[in-house]
Amino acid sequence: MANKSDAIKGGLKQKVIFKSLWGIIKHPDKGLILFDTGYTDRFYKETKFYPNKIYAKLTQVTIKKEDEIKSQLNRHSIRVEDIQHIIISHFHADHIGGLRDFPNAILYTTKSAFEQATKIQNYRAFTKGILKGLLPDDIENRTVLIDEQSTSFQNDILGIKYDIFEDQSLYAVPLPGHAAGQIGILLATEKRSYFLIADAAWLKKSYEDMILPNPIVKFFFHNWSDFKVSLKKVHDFHQKYPDTIIIPTHCSETTDLLVNKDFDFNAL
Numbered sequence: 667m668a669n670k671s672d673a674i675k676g677g678l679k680q681k682v683i684f685k686s687l688w689g690i691i692k693h694p695d696k697g698l699i700l701f702d703t704g705y706t707d708r709f710y711k712e713t714k715f716y717p718n719k720i721y722a723k724l725t726q727v728t729i730k731k732e733d734e735i736k737s738q739l740n741r742h743s744i745r746v747e748d749i750q751h752i753i754i755s756h757f758h759a760d761h762i763g764g765l766r767d768f769p770n771a772i773l774y775t776t777k778s779a780f781e782q783a784t785k786i787q788n789y790r791a792f793t794k795g796i797l798k799g800l801l802p803d804d805i806e807n808r809t810v811l812i813d814e815q816s817t818s819f820q821n822d823i824l825g826i827k828y829d830i831f832e833d834q835s836l837y838a839v840p841l842p843g844h845a846a847g848q849i850g851i852l853l854a855t856e857k858r859s860y861f862l863i864a865d866a867a868w869l870k871k872s873y874e875d876m877i878l879p880n881p882i883v884k885f886f887f888h889n890w891s892d893f894k895v896s897l898k899k900v901h902d903f904h905q906k907y908p909d910t911i912i913i914p915t916h917c918s919e920t921t922d923l924l925v926n927k928d929f930d931f932n933a934l
């Protein structure tokens with residue numbers, strides 16, 4: 667829960683619910699791929715004591731067991747072992763809360779995101795939105811640093827993009843600022859193109875009209891000027907490619923239209 671006036675400057679002082687979504691992608695060869703994992707109730711355990719408790723107080727999170735990723739996948743007969751690949755947009759707790767549910771998956775992230783998450787001291791991790799207890803113990807052994815290991819291409823507006831599976835099916839695009847080394851992903855289904863931008867913008871209006879969040883949120887942001895550059899890229903991309911569906915993780919206006927409870931991969 668947050669104030670709309672925090673999400674976009676000049677927004678009304680009404681409460682808006684920020685849903686924390688994750689994406690599932692069916693790849694012809696790689697099988698099921700996740701983009702982030704959403705919250706899990708591990709968040710409560712990890713924020714029971716100070717200083718992490720401050721994180722919980724500021725975000726006012728409600729997590730229902732049946733909404734957790736593992737429960738949702740189970741309801742669709744998808745086992746955790748079926749997930750072999752997880753692309754991490756950034757290491758905030760609402761995006762990586764479910765990582766520990768997938769012990770076999772290869773994780774994809776950027777060097778700067780990975781280094782910050784793994785090297786930051788416990789006592790100040792929460793100031794960057796990171797709860798180290800959410801990271802799998804063996805994260806070092808099964809993480810691919812895409813900006814070091816993947817082939818890169820140039821996009822006219824977004825700049826560099828990384829071909830995650832080396833088959834031009836799915837590109838990671840650096841969108842840093844909100845968090846260190848944050849990425850979005852570009853992909854196309856048989857029907858249309860999508861750009862999942864994670865938290866490069868919280869609401870549609872933000873990238874459409876270049877409206878920044880209230881500066882009050884700077885506390886949790888990694889780098890404000892990088893954030894502005896990333897938001898401008900999303901804005902420009904939308905101007906040039908209006909047919910590509912841009913999906914900010916927390917924008918209900920966008921995601922409510924796309925979420926289908928049956929995991930109908932052919933619908934999108």
Ligand SMILES: [Zn+2]
Nearest residue numbers: 758844845865
């Ligand atoms: Zn975030």
